[in-house]
Amino acid sequence: MEKKRLYLExxxxxxxxxxxAACTQCGGHEERNRNYVYDVNPLVNRQTMPLMxxxxxxxxxxxxxxxxxxxxHETGAVLSALVEKCIxxxxxxxxxxxxxxxxxxxxNLMYKCDxxxxxTKDGIPPMCASVCPSNTLQxxxxxxxxxxxxxxxxxxxxxxxxxPYLEGETNVKVNLPGILQGTTKLF
Amino acid sequence: MQAEISTKQTATxxxxxxNAFASKFAKSMFITVSxxxxxxxxxxxxxxxxxxxxxxYMVGTIVxxxxxxxxxxxxxxxxxxxxxxKKGIKLLFRKSTAKTSVDHLATYNFIWxxxxxxxxxxxxxxxxxxxxxxxxxxxxxxxxYFTMPENGFYTVVFMGINLMTVKADGILAFFFYNAxxxxxxxxxxxxxxxxxxxxxxxxxxxxxxxxxxxxxxYLLLFxxxxxxxLTFQNVVxxxxxxxxxxxxxxxxxxxxxxxxxxxxLAHIPFRPLSVFARNYREHYMEQSKKECxxxxxxxxxxxxxxxxxxxxxxxxxxxxxxxxxxLAELCLPCRRKYRIAQFxxxxxxxxxxxxxxxxxxx
Ligand code: SF4
Ligand code: SF4
Ligand code: SF4
Numbered sequence: 001m002e003k004k005r006l007y008l009e010x011x012x013x014x015x016x017x018x019x020x021a022a023c024t025q026c027g028g029h030e031e032r033n034r035n036y037v038y039d040v041n042p043l044v045n046r047q048t049m050p051l052m053x054x055x056x057x058x059x060x061x062x063x064x065x066x067x068x069x070x071x072x073h074e075t076g077a078v079l080s081a082l083v084e085k086c087i088x089x090x091x092x093x094x095x096x097x098x099x100x101x102x103x104x105x106x107x108n109l110m111y112k113c114d115x116x117x118x119x120t121k122d123g124i125p126p127m128c129a130s131v132c133p134s135n136t137l138q139x140x141x142x143x144x145x146x147x148x149x150x151x152x153x154x155x156x157x158x159x160x161x162x163x164p165y166l167e168g169e170t171n172v173k174v175n176l177p178g179i180l181q182g183t184t185k186l187f
Numbered sequence: 188m189q190a191e192i193s194t195k196q197t198a199t200x201x202x203x204x205x206n207a208f209a210s211k212f213a214k215s216m217f218i219t220v221s222x223x224x225x226x227x228x229x230x231x232x233x234x235x236x237x238x239x240x241x242x243x244y245m246v247g248t249i250v251x252x253x254x255x256x257x258x259x260x261x262x263x264x265x266x267x268x269x270x271x272x273k274k275g276i277k278l279l280f281r282k283s284t285a286k287t288s289v290d291h292l293a294t295y296n297f298i299w300x301x302x303x304x305x306x307x308x309x310x311x312x313x314x315x316x317x318x319x320x321x322x323x324x325x326x327x328x329x330x331x332y333f334t335m336p337e338n339g340f341y342t343v344v345f346m347g348i349n350l351m352t353v354k355a356d357g358i359l360a361f362f363f364y365n366a367x368x369x370x371x372x373x374x375x376x377x378x379x380x381x382x383x384x385x386x387x388x389x390x391x392x393x394x395x396x397x398x399x400x401x402x403x404x405y406l407l408l409f410x411x412x413x414x415x416x417l418t419f420q421n422v423v424x425x426x427x428x429x430x431x432x433x434x435x436x437x438x439x440x441x442x443x444x445x446x447x448x449x450x451x452l453a454h455i456p457f458r459p460l461s462v463f464a465r466n467y468r469e470h471y472m473e474q475s476k477k478e479c480x481x482x483x484x485x486x487x488x489x490x491x492x493x494x495x496x497x498x499x500x501x502x503x504x505x506x507x508x509x510x511x512x513x514l515a516e517l518c519l520p521c522r523r524k525y526r527i528a529q530f531x532x533x534x535x536x537x538x539x540x541x542x543x544x545x546x547x548x549x
Contacts, residue, residue: 010530024548028390032547038527042540049530051523063502064495066267067460083301084454087461089468091267094487094495097506097514099522102547108297108461118393165529167506167514176530 002141003075006115006129006172007148008052012136013037015048019128019137026116026127034080034102034113035128050136052128053078053100053113054170061112064095069110076171077115086110097167145173215256220249223328243434244327247441254448255456262457266501270494275463278470287465292458304384311377312407313455319370319414323440333363368418371411378408403452406443413439467491479518480510481525481536486518520545 015037023033036051059078062070069085070092072078081092088108092101101112116126125139132138140148165176263272278284290296295313299306325331325345333341341360343350353359381404385391395401413436420429447453471488478485496515499506506514514522517536524536 027393034547036523036545037543038524038535039540039543040527040531040535041533042535042538042543047531049527051526058502058504060499060502060504060506063504064267064498066265066271066464067457068262068265084451085457087271087458087464088297089271089464090487091491091495091498093519094492094515095499097522098526099517099519104300106297106300108291109301118390121393168504174530 002143004123004125004139004141005076005145006052006055006126007138007140007145007175008050008172009136009138009175010049011047012134013048013050014134014136015039015046016133018131018133019050022127022131023113027118028080028114029111032102032111034111035100050128051098051100052137052172053115054098054166054172054174055113055115056167057169057171060095060097060167061092061101064091065089066091070112073117073121075115075117075121077117077120078112079117080112080114081110083109148175211260212256215260216253219252219256223248226328226330243437243441244323247437247444248324248327250441251444251447254445258448258453259456267494267498268460270498271460271463271467274467275460278463278466281466281470283469284462284466287462288459291461291465304380308377308380308384311373311380313377315370315373315377315411316407316455318373319367322366322370365418367414371415374407374411375415378404378411399451403443403446403450406439406446410436410439410443477516479521480512480516481521482518484518492516 017037020033020035020037023029023035024031035053037048038051040047040049055076055078057076059070059072062068062072062078065081066089067085067087069081069087070078071082086109088103088110090103090110092110092112093099093103101110103110116124120126129137129139166174262268295306295309298309331343331345333343335341335355339355340352341355341363342352343363353363385395385400391400413432417429417432417436420427420432443452448456468488468491471490475489476485477487477489477492492515496513499515508514508525514525517525520542521536524538524542528535528537
């Protein structure tokens, strides 16, 4: 089975927040969601975008954790804090360049997207990608992502995943919104 | 890298006494073992009251201490850990330390908030193990023993001092003899609860591994059952098979001690770090607060912000932006909006609107 990864086409988002609702239902998430949906220009229009943990190849959250509570799964997923190890220092929340990890003061515990590891380790798509109605969140193999790249190659340097719009190499691939950059997306 | 570390070490250990040891490991080992031997020397009135039946535990303990230092020192060398240990020790005498320690290490309030079931498990296993260690190890090292100067009365000798005299068939003596039976029942209850959860809970079932999650449970169960069986053999079978069982029990304890610093149980000796972390956050938050470079809200202490930036720097991560700030200097909502801005080309973080509902419960 070819390895699949999360792939985002940010401009498709319609702001339904199904991804967040589905996130709460994943095993071990204890009915709390772990990602974000933002209004891009809240006073002017309704464009929204999801902000997900991008599962960095060299994750700042894990590097800054004094307790080694954030483990990297063999699939590349950067896991949520191990409950017995997290000492509640919140270094990870300060370190993540995208502000992803959430912290529960009462439980003295950090929690973050684990890419629904109980599903994705067996090749089942994560909850968010399973429910997104607009194909903003997709679960694709590398060759499928490559095909997307060819399909959307606008030859003007405006497309293409991740860098330089991110701080480092990530396991989740992000597609930049052509619409907002003034280019029409070629479906 | 290697060269850099060793020069740093020689620099910090420039005092002549520091150089007598080949490594931090050797030094910690030597000091700890010396302290134990010294305490035993005093407590056993110059080694005149040593219970050699418990010799196996001594060896086990020494091996455990070796494993513990090996793990702890490797762990403490990581840049973020080093900061917390160093500053944590400095802040140890804060007023709140006592309360935080009780919260984190004795009553486990944070686990209560994670769930009452899991809290009960922890109290049962945690206190069961602590109780049995408090009984066993003072006996092993001769820090505590019993004498019977006159018939029908035991004298409890602690650290070489006659602590108290109890009636051999009195209520206190009953608790002394049976402390280990009580603790065994506590541990067995806790372990059974954990087993039940691990069989039923889907998330636990997806993630658990034999070596990490189950082995420590089997070990604790093994120790508790063989321990209880010793009592059973004593009372019901008049001591039949006790020497053999006693060896089996000791063997179980020794294996557990050797395993302890490496598997899941390692979180026990490392847990006090959470008190350090709490003190660190409280102390430096009182000192000076870091204001978000975009919205001006203070969200962390200046010290922690700087420490995280440094740790990231050591890992070659410099999240400098073209606006001239480090991403760690933005509060979390602004940092997220700043990323949206990078994607869309529109400066979302500059729109003075509170972020839409991002509550984890929707
Ligand atoms: S489910 Fe898809 S469309 Fe709905 S908010 Fe999430 S990303 Fe946007
Ligand atoms: S996006 Fe943040 S939380 Fe996710 S792996 Fe990277 S540093 Fe960690
Ligand atoms: S809050 Fe927990 S997971 Fe985050 S850095 Fe601190 S110990 Fe690690």
